[in-house]
Amino acid sequence: MAGQLSAILNFAPELVTTATLIVDTKGQGFSDITGEAKRFVDECKAGEGVFFVYLRHTSASLVIQENADPDVQTDLTTALNKMAPANAPWVHKVEGPDDMPAHIKAMVTGVSLHIPVNNGELSLGTWQGLYLIEHRTAPHKRELMLQFIGSRRPD
Amino acid sequence: MAGQLSAILNFAPELVTTATLIVDTKGQGFSDITGEAKRFVDECKAGEGVFFVYLRHTSASLVIQENADPDVQTDLTTALNKMAPANAPWVHKVEGPDDMPAHIKAMVTGVSLHIPVNNGELSLGTWQGLYLIEHRTAPHKRELMLQFIGSRRPD
Amino acid sequence: MAGQLSAILNFAPELVTTATLIVDTKGQGFSDITGEAKRFVDECKAGEGVFFVYLRHTSASLVIQENADPDVQTDLTTALNKMAPANAPWVHKVEGPDDMPAHIKAMVTGVSLHIPVNNGELSLGTWQGLYLIEHRTAPHKRELMLQFIGSRRPD
Numbered sequence: 001m002a003g004q005l006s007a008i009l010n011f012a013p014e015l016v017t018t019a020t021l022i023v024d025t026k027g028q029g030f031s032d033i034t035g036e037a038k039r040f041v042d043e044c045k046a047g048e049g050v051f052f053v054y055l056r057h058t059s060a061s062l063v064i065q066e067n068a069d070p071d072v073q074t075d076l077t078t079a080l081n082k083m084a085p086a087n088a089p090w091v092h093k094v095e096g097p098d099d100m101p102a103h104i105k106a107m108v109t110g111v112s113l114h115i116p117v118n119n120g121e122l123s124l125g126t127w128q129g130l131y132l133i134e135h136r137t138a139p140h141k142r143e144l145m146l147q148f149i150g151s152r153r154p155d
Numbered sequence: 156m157a158g159q160l161s162a163i164l165n166f167a168p169e170l171v172t173t174a175t176l177i178v179d180t181k182g183q184g185f186s187d188i189t190g191e192a193k194r195f196v197d198e199c200k201a202g203e204g205v206f207f208v209y210l211r212h213t214s215a216s217l218v219i220q221e222n223a224d225p226d227v228q229t230d231l232t233t234a235l236n237k238m239a240p241a242n243a244p245w246v247h248k249v250e251g252p253d254d255m256p257a258h259i260k261a262m263v264t265g266v267s268l269h270i271p272v273n274n275g276e277l278s279l280g281t282w283q284g285l286y287l288i289e290h291r292t293a294p295h296k297r298e299l300m301l302q303f304i305g306s307r308r309p310d
Numbered sequence: 311m312a313g314q315l316s317a318i319l320n321f322a323p324e325l326v327t328t329a330t331l332i333v334d335t336k337g338q339g340f341s342d343i344t345g346e347a348k349r350f351v352d353e354c355k356a357g358e359g360v361f362f363v364y365l366r367h368t369s370a371s372l373v374i375q376e377n378a379d380p381d382v383q384t385d386l387t388t389a390l391n392k393m394a395p396a397n398a399p400w401v402h403k404v405e406g407p408d409d410m411p412a413h414i415k416a417m418v419t420g421v422s423l424h425i426p427v428n429n430g431e432l433s434l435g436t437w438q439g440l441y442l443i444e445h446r447t448a449p450h451k452r453e454l455m456l457q458f459i460g461s462r463r464p465d
Contacts, residue, residue: 008327
């Protein structure tokens with residue numbers, strides 16, 4: 001075995017909660033939505049369980065990434081631009097030259113992820129933040145679904 | 156804060172449901188399985204919760220992508236072929252020249268995702284569809300697990 | 311419709327379980343954690359539901375990949391190195407030349423996934439294993455959260 005497994009904690013599923021989050025992006029770049037996710041988990045009265053986030057678009061995406069040095073976001077953007085260059089001969093051009101690269105970037109990063117909730121708090125690592133990446137050049141209004149399934153935090 | 160959080164809706168978890176979906180692919184390309192996912196959620200009598208889809212293979216994958224212009228799929232395929240060219244000197248060649256590129260494409264797109272279910276319906280965005288991407292050249296029979304956790308829809 | 315949907319099985323959600331898994335990596339490469347995941351699901355007394363795994367780091371990641379030929383891991387590593395070469399002019403260099411490529415590799419592969427649990431067992435495909443990929447050159451201690459939501463296995 002490669003790893004050490006802790007004791008297992010057991011809880012009863014009591015809650016399924018849902019909210020919508022609207023994010024106004026400023027064009028290509030990262031929006032930190034960690035604070036909104038934490039606020040949702042807190043307002044849910046979540047105890048132990050799983051937090052889910054889903055983005056209802058195909059030219060933006062969700063990632064867990066480094067939250068300390070903004071240079072990391074610059075380099076992540078460079079890497080995504082290399083995988084999906086704006087000046088390649090894409091067939092799908094009707095929505096502008098930034099649209100098809102945006103779909104490719106959304107495909108490799110994804111629109112659906114979960115984060116554990118332990119003892120009423122999002123169990124992110126020390127250096128982890130939750131980000132929406134806007135891949136289009138122009139600002140967009142983006143809609144996300146936030147959900148929690150698990151136990152209720154004791155009052 | 157980057158975004159506006161709606162009111163939080165609360166439900167009781169009542170259901171864990173599971174089904175198997177078999178998809179016969181026609182070789183490299185996209186199979187739209189949005190209809191199957193919707194039918195599962197409907198037949199589950201799902202109310203509010205989370206839909207999960209999982210693909211039990213390593214040379215095909217799952218994505219949420221644009222559902223309007225078929226040219227998008229052409230370009231997504233081009234981008235994946237560039238990340239994992241068939242003519243590179245891969246070490247793993249025993250299953251044919253299309254096999255190792257298929258594993259790479261499956262790695263960057265993934266085999267596991269969730270979609271929210273709200274008020275008995277999959278909460279996909281207007282332009283989102285759920286796709287299985289076959290990365291092998293030949294047709295394959297692919298097995299998926301569909302699941303729902305959440306509340307039961309009122310009769 | 312592209313696929314054949316089986317009958318739907320219904321269960322009651324009874325458990326939310328959580329454990330921590332610590333993995334000591336040996337530097338860049340794959341650690342097979344399938345055994346630990348199976349042991350967790352077994353010790354949970356999980357019946358029917360969903361297993362979740364989450365990695366609390368931004369320079370390592372999680373994938374479901376081929377479990378038979380080790381050459382596949384060699385080629386997956388080659389493909390990731392091509393997407394995020396160590397010798398590119400990255401802006402973020404303070405943590406060493408292997409750090410920024412590690413963040414890029416973590417972004418395209420992800421730190422959050424689920425696997426179905428059916429009849430008390432992880433429903434992996436025949437050729438699927440669950441791997442932690444270390445993207446840093448040096449060995450690291452990595453922390454994961456394992457969770458299960460679903461029904462309890464009958465005694």
